[in-house]
Amino acid sequence: MIDFSIATASDAEAIHELNYLTFTEEIPQHQPNIERKRIDRFHDQNTYLIGKEDDRLVAMIAIRKHRPFSLEEKGVTLDETLTDPAEIRLLSVRPEYRNSRTFMQLMRFLMVYLERETIDHVYISGTTREAKLYARFGFTPIAATLGSGDAQFVPMLLSRATYERSVIADVLRPLHFLAGPVEVAPTVRQAAQQAPRPHRTASMRQLDQDLRGRMCQLLDLPHVSMAVGSGTLANDIVAQQLSGHGLILNGGEFGQRLIDHAARAGKSFDIHLLPSGHPIDLEQLASQLHQTEYDWIWLTHCETSTGVLYDLDAVKALLDQQTALIVDAISAVGTGRFSYDGCRFVTTVSGKAIGGLPGLAFIGHVDRVLPSPRIPRYLDLGLYAEGVAFSGSSNLLLACQAALDAIDxxxxxxxxxxxxxxxxxxxxxxxxxxxxxxxxxxxxxxxxxxxxxxxxxxxxxxxxxxxxxxxxxxxxxxxxxxxxxxxxxxxxxxxxxxxxxxxxxxxxxxxxxxxx
The missing domain is CATH 3.90.1150.10 (Aspartate Aminotransferase, domain 1)
Known part of the structure; x- marks a missing residue:
């Protein structure tokens, strides 16, 4: 298997040899020499992305940010409105690797590198014989062909936008092992491509009702409200419903965010720190609950930042009937068979383990909630409780339905x-x-x-x-x-x-x- 990396000093000799093989012996741009090495004139300015198999250099490409670029030296006028462009040089793959996926992997490495370096535009002198291949990646000709004989080149520009629209972008897209956005099933993509439905129609209301019904079953709660937004919106909506004095369990980045939600909503609360990476210390929690009466407790079911799942049943057993349990279940719902029966509010989203597209925020709740004129409209859970409250996306709802069908x-x-x-x-x-x-x-x-x-x-x-x-x-x-x-x-x-x-x-x- 080929390993791709940024070249180090020990790779210099191999780079000079591959440079000579490609751009002197194969493409006659330079005069031969007995050393059979070619040191690029911009070698000290190049960053080389290379592929090696068994410690042998088999592919490379150089990125250079210094002006003037090679095309400018050849008289090509470049777009001066572009911010911090770069040029690609010395694209080379050994002949015996050209019918494999080596070039594709090298290009994926290039796109990852350009994204990390926030380079949105790159120029290249593409050989005429490979012009169609470059076009598949989104390279666009910007001037007439240069050179002569076997060394003819097409000045081309690649932008991130043209790459994303190219026929090859989806092939090179890495497989997602993310907690969001997740890799979605083909049926989810197909459902999302249907014609949008107006959000006030009967069919949209029925779609909304059906999806909320399925989410009630998934959460094991009698009511689920739905908003167009992220988990942040869902938790902001819940924060508006909290009253009295509460306790927030903080076991990491997302426990900290619950603190921020409650603080921004002006709520009164204490903080109980949880040991990072470990279960809840139930004796310590019980001691704090014994010392202070709390109206509500808020915690993440899965603390995404640490990969910890907290035992909700154990927490429930410590609470009296007057203390409401509020749960951020955004990274838990869809990963296992969980019941949130008895929780006052539970939040989750469409774009994580449920497997849908990002964009739907769900709030499960035990009691029916009435609208409140003291709460900003978009944060008023009571306005969502009866169905479609604001402009929505039927495409997101259909995609979520398909995702629920695909859960295994x-x-x-x-x-x-x-x-x-x-x-x-x-x-x-x-x-x-x-x-x-x-x-x-x-x-x-x-x-x-x-x-x-x-x-x-x-x-x-x-x-x-x-x-x-x-x-x-x-x-x-x-x-x-x-x-x-x-x-x-x-x-x-x-x-x-x-x-x-x-x-x-x-x-x-x-x-x-x-x-x-």
Whole structure:
């Protein structure tokens, strides 16, 4: 298998040799020499993205940000309105690898790199014989053909927008092992492509009623209200319903966000800190509940940031009938068979383990809620309780219906069990203890989490590692919430282990990137 990375100083000689092979012997741009090496004139300005198999360089591409670009030196006028463009140079794949997926993987690596460097436009001199191939990736000619004979080139520009519209973009898109947006079933995409329905029609009202009914069954609650928005909106709506003095259980990033929701809504509350990666210490919680009477307790069922699932039944057993239990179940619903019977409010969304498209926020509740003139309209749960309150999207509702049809909780459990056992067995450090591990997401503590996440993405697997709190802690997360298969999970584990070994060796060698 080919490993893709940014070149280091030890790769320089191999780069010069491949440069000579391609641009002197194959494409006669330069004069031959007895060393059979070609040092690019911009070598010190290039950042090389390379692919190696068994430590042999088989593919490369160089990115250069310094003006003037090669095309400008050849008299081509470039668009001066573009912000911080770059040029692609020295695109080369050894002949014996050209009928494989090597070029496709190199281009995926390029797109990942450009995204991370926030480069939205790149220029290239594409060989005329490969012009159709470049066009499939979204490259667009911007000037007449240059050169002569076997060394003719087409000046071309690639933007992120043209790439996203290209025929190859979906092929190169990494498989999502994210907690949102998740990999969705084909039936979900098909449902979302139907013609939109006006939100005040009888068919839309029926669609809304049917979906809310199914969500009532899933949550095991008598009422579910639905809004167009994210989990943040759902929790803001719930915060407006809280009264009296409460307690928020904070076990990580998303427990902290509950604190922010309540504080912004002007609520009175205390905070109970939970040990990171561990179950709730029920004795400590019981002690705090004994000391103070609380009107409500708010917690995340699955603390997404740490991959911990909290025991709701154990918490319920500590509460009296006057204390309302409020649950953020956004990363839990759809990962297992859970009942939220007895919870006052429960929030979840369409775009996580349910497997739909992002955009629907659900609030399950025990009692019917009446509108309140003291609450901003879009945050007033009472306005949602009877059905379609504001402009909505039938496409999102249809997609969510299709996602509910596609949920397979048994397969979800099998995938997660395999993933957790395989990752623990290979020596990775998981933040959550085995007894606290959530059924939908793993959090790996790794000294090079960002590098490992990049490496997985280049190999076609998109995991979570780019959020601020993940970067800050060097955590990497793998979620099985989407429509992935056991084969996908098995392949991911193999790539995870291999890329971890490669990064570990590289860190031990302590090599610096070539011309960063």
């Amino acid at each position: 909780l048994d397969l979800a459990a099998i995938k997660m069990t395999y993933l957790e056992q395989a990752v623990r067995a290979t020596g990775f450090n998981l933040l959550a203890t085995q007894e606290a591990q959530a059924p939908g997401i793993l959090t790996i503590v790794h000294p090079s989490a960002t590098a490992l996440g990049d490496a997985l993405r280049i190999q076609g697997y998109h995991v979570q590692y780019e959020s601020d709190y993940l970067v800050r802690n060097q955590w990497l997360q793998i979620s099985t919430m989407g429509q992935t298969t056991m084969r996908h999970v098995e392949r991911l584990v193999r790539v995870l282990v291999r890329e971890n070994q490669r990064i570990t060796i590289k860190n031990e060698q302590n090599e610096r990137p070539l011309n960063p």
